[in-house]
Amino acid sequence: MTDLIGWLSGNIQGTPFIVLCLAAGLYFTIRTGLLQIRNIPDMLRQIVRGEKSASGISSFQSLMISLAGRVGTGNIAGVATAIAFGGPGAVFWMWMMAFLGSATSYIECTLGQIFKERDRDTGEYRGGPAFYIEKAYRHTRGRGFSQVYAIIFAIVSVIALSFFLPGVQANGISTSMEGAWGLPLWVPTVVVLVVLAVIIIGGVKTIANFASLVVPAMAIIYIIAAIALMVVNADQIVPVFSEIFSSAFGMNAVYGAIWGLAVQWGVKRGLYSNEAGQGTGPHSAAAAEVSHPAKQGFVQAFAVYVDTLFVCSATAFMILSTGMYRVYSDAVEDPSQILTEGPGGLADSVKVGPGFAQAGFDTMLPGVGASFIAFALLFFAFTTIIAYYYMAETNLTYLMRWVPNHTARRALVWVLRVLIMVAVLVGGLSTSTGTAWGLGDIGVGAMAWLNILAILVLQFPALKALKDYRQQKKAGLDPQFDPRKLGIENADFWIERAEKRAQRDGRSEEEVDATR
Structure with a gap:
């Protein structure tokens, strides 16, 4: 089974996958006119000024749910x-x-x-890849294929998010606590299960409130700790960055032979951490209450920066500046294949994963590093599991539109809750870290393949929304979205909203257009 998981993981996230992720990102960078830099002020403004309602959460809460999913074991292990x-x-x-x-x-x-919609049972906003894959071209001859593709994505997502991915996070929690305090794996696993059950039963609002409290606090504390370590090791800042850049392009004498692996593992772990293109971010984005879709698009674009440029970079500096790492000549954790050992002389007994960061932080505060990283992983990974559940439930909600009976739908939701708890139990008790990561890579890769190919075809409504937003901002307006003016079909929620807004203002559509 381990060999099969490794084979599937390697093939799903092989060279074609790496090319797809990088090429899609470069293409969208060009098509959006360097949005990553040009719209940073809009990103920050929307985080602060976001709205919320009985049906939707605020932009900040949506960002926190998104970061809960993005900031997890991947940022450390x-x-x-x-x-x-x-x-x-x-x-x-x-x-x-x-x-x-x-x-x-x-x-x-x-x-x-x-392409979001209201949940018929709860009234909350729901959306994500399955929804926009089906709706974007529902009015064309390809609607049958679109619906089948959407169903496939939803099924793959439910399986990945409720069973494959939670195990990695649970494993990170239990193994880090075992390394820090010698706790048996079952102790932290049981605690996580109990708290998880309480929170997910509360629904999206409970999840959003929890994430809004925990995610900012844990990220800030972690980054401050990394900055403190950077100050202590200030003389290593230039050498660390020099080693990173020279190794990235094969110019480093030690790592030159594995620069291809640097690309592969950087993209794989980068996607696992920031989830851009994986199709997870749209679920929380759709739950937000905004006046224009582009606003929440900006917020989620900024989430990628927070995850990788801040949190992942903090971990990288902890490890590299202290020399607490080993690099292998092959992508297998085998002592006989060690290419180089960091200058910190990391003991062979430390496994690849949280132990590298624990050993690095320990150089600043001896005896504290293992506990600090264990606590950080507890909060990072736990909030990620919660976010996974929310996204899995959203995809299940999409699939349940063909289940007319309310009781049957509630029963399916409970099945999902039990499944994710089983995944946490199995992952938390697993002694094979490689198997947990392999399953996680399969889940991430399968979702990303389906979603990136889909958005390459479905990109035009998002690009029209961006152009519309920029035009309204240039005119000094607070952007309001009306899909009919942009020729976007099947955005039923926004069409209804635009009609109600015109009626509430007591103006005709022509008068609204004139104002715009």
Whole structure:
């Protein structure tokens, strides 16, 4: 089974996958006119000024749910794994994935907003790839294929988000606590299960409120700790960045032979961490209450920066500046294949993963590093599991539109809740970290393949929304979205909203157009 998982993971996230992610990010960067830099003021403004309602959460809450999903084990164990198997140069390619992926995230999350709808049972906003894949071209002859493709994505997402991916996060929690305090794996696993059950039963509002409290606090504390470590090791700042850039392009004498692995592992772990293009961000983006879809697209584009450029970079500096890492000549954790050992002389007993960061932080505060990273992983990974559940439930909601009975729909939701708890139990008790990561890579890769190919075809409504937003901002207006003026079909929620806005203002559509 381990060999099969490794084979599937390697093929799903092989060279074609790397090319697809980078090429899509570069293409969307060009098509959006360098949105990643040009619209940074809009990103920050919307985070602060976002609205909320009985049906939708605020832009800030949506960002926190998104970051809860993005900031997880990948930001600590994932960065360590990328360095171990791709060398320091993998960090550069994680940065590149963040920069290019920010534009990709804008496209997918704006599409999520454009084609969102209200849940018939709860009244909450729902949306995501399955919704926009079906709706974007529902009025064309290809509607049958679109619906089948959407159903496939929803099924793959439910499986990946409820079973494949939570196990990685649970494994990160239990193994880090085992390393820090010698706790048996079952102790933290049971605690996580109990708290998880309480929160997910509360629904999206409970999840949003929890994420809004925990995510900012844990990210700020973690980054401050990394800055403190940077100050202590200030003499290593230039050498670390020099090693990252030289290794990224094969110019480093030690890591030159594995620069191809630097690209592969940087992109793989970059996508696993920031999730740009994976199709997860649009779920929380669709839940936000905004006056224009582009607004939430900007917020989610900024989320990629927070995840990779801030949190992942903090972990990378912890590890590289202290020399607490080992790099392997092959993508297998085998002592006989060690290419180089960091100058910190990391003990062979430390496994690839959280242990690298724990050992690095320990150099600043001896005896504290293991506990600090264990606590950080607890909060990072736990909020990610919660976000996974929310996204899995959203895709299940899409599939349940063909289930007319309310009782049957509630029963399916409970099945999903049980499934994710089983995944947490299995992952938390697993002693095979490689198997957990392999399943996670399969889930991430399958979703990303389906979603990126979809948004390359469905990109035009998101690009029209961007142009419309910029035009309204240039005219000094607070952008309001009306899909009919842009020729966007099937955005039913926004059409209804525009009609109600015109009626509420007591104006005709022609008068509204004249004002715009």
